[in-house]
Amino acid sequence: MNDGLKGGLLATRKALGQRIVPVRKRMKLKRFAIRLISLPRAFAIWTKYLRSPKYILPGGLELNVKLSLPELQLLLLDGWYHDFEIFGIKTGMLHPNQRCKQGALFALIDRAVSICREYGSLVRGVELFCADGYYANCAIRSGASEMYGIDIDNYYITKARIITKVLGNSVKVRFDCRDVFDLKDTFDFCICAGGLYHLSNPHELLRLLATKIRVALIIQTVYSLKNMSSSYFESPAPGWAHGCRFSLRYLVQMVKDTGWTILSESTNQLEGNMRLEDRGSVYLLCVPAR
Numbered sequence: 001m002n003d004g005l006k007g008g009l010l011a012t013r014k015a016l017g018q019r020i021v022p023v024r025k026r027m028k029l030k031r032f033a034i035r036l037i038s039l040p041r042a043f044a045i046w047t048k049y050l051r052s053p054k055y056i057l058p059g060g061l062e063l064n065v066k067l068s069l070p071e072l073q074l075l076l077l078d079g080w081y082h083d084f085e086i087f088g089i090k091t092g093m094l095h096p097n098q099r100c101k102q103g104a105l106f107a108l109i110d111r112a113v114s115i116c117r118e119y120g121s122l123v124r125g126v127e128l129f130c131a132d133g134y135y136a137n138c139a140i141r142s143g144a145s146e147m148y149g150i151d152i153d154n155y156y157i158t159k160a161r162i163i164t165k166v167l168g169n170s171v172k173v174r175f176d177c178r179d180v181f182d183l184k185d186t187f188d189f190c191i192c193a194g195g196l197y198h199l200s201n202p203h204e205l206l207r208l209l210a211t212k213i214r215v216a217l218i219i220q221t222v223y224s225l226k227n228m229s230s231s232y233f234e235s236p237a238p239g240w241a242h243g244c245r246f247s248l249r250y251l252v253q254m255v256k257d258t259g260w261t262i263l264s265e266s267t268n269q270l271e272g273n274m275r276l277e278d279r280g281s282v283y284l285l286c287v288p289a290r
Contacts, residue, residue: 042073061088063166071162081156082134087141087167096272104266104283105135105193105220106142111264111285112216113143116188119215126150126187126213128180128205129195133160133173139191140169149175150183180205186212193220196251198243200235203254210259210288217260219284223248225269226276238277245277252284260286 049055049072055063058076067075080091082098116123123144127136130149139147151157154177164173180195181204190213196202202221209217224232224245230253235244246254248267255262264285273279 039073042069042077045072045076057089057166059085059088059090061166064168065165067162067166071165074159075162075166078159080159081131084134084137084163084167087137089163089166091163097270100268100270100272101193101220101281101283102138104268105191105218106138108218108264108283108285109135109139109142109191112189112191112218113139115287116215117143119188122146123189124148124187125189125191126183126185127191127193128183129193129198130160130175131156131194133164133175135191135193136160136173136175137164137167137169140172144189145172147173148185148187149173150178150180151175152177152179181208183208183212186214188214189216189218191218193218194222196221197223197237197245200242200244202244202246203258206255206258206260213288215287217284217286219255219282219286221251221282222270222273222278223251223280223282224277225280239275248280248282251282255284255286256289259289261289262286 049063049067057063075091082091083094084091085094112125113123116125124146125136125139125144126148127133127139128150130136130151131153133149136147136149149157149160151160157175157177160175161170164170164175190209192205192209196205196219199205222245224247227234227245228247228249230247230249232247233244233250234246237243237245252262252265262284265282267280267282269279270281
């Protein structure tokens, strides 16, 4: 890792540490309280699950793997970042932002896998900022051979492993709790959805990915509808103690300047975000610049 990348990463971690660490502590306490309150109900469900040869999950999928009580509790009684109903598991209410994003991302994942297949039958991908592993599992559904998910929140990595186990994809999908800048391996394609605006130095990550991704890069990110100047970049993001915001034109130029050619671009608005700074959403399919 070069000095510039190290400096950017350290600056990002320092900024995150001032605000994120206390937030994480509060989130851990909240999650613990939720699990404690839901434990009696979880135990009742688990007892029924142990007695039943065929346990049908909310959404209609038959549960064919053995889960521990904590795993079943996380699966059925805890809040999820995504609703997995398309797989036959109703993990919660479909969030407006998921509804806005997933159609465009499904199409880009299909196209990225198709492009990768032109270079070989084995298609290996990585999902950065993967949270519960939704798009990694979607990529397997689209024909990817193997997926690797990365997130810095071990809570979400645990949930990603549980849902992947339930879907029968554990052999093809693995997850690690690590920083996206610590990406070690190389991959055919990458899904970078919902992450760039959480960094103070997104250009450094894009530059790093240009050395790690061989065929295709999928980007989804928030951009500002309040300031649309081609030079607009702000860090930390407005109202935050970390992250950044940028205009669409700034993002497009940043992607090109960091070693990528954009094959397709589309935009919409995230209905779940009220502020103009958070409402724009762009979807890019990129390939390494030749």
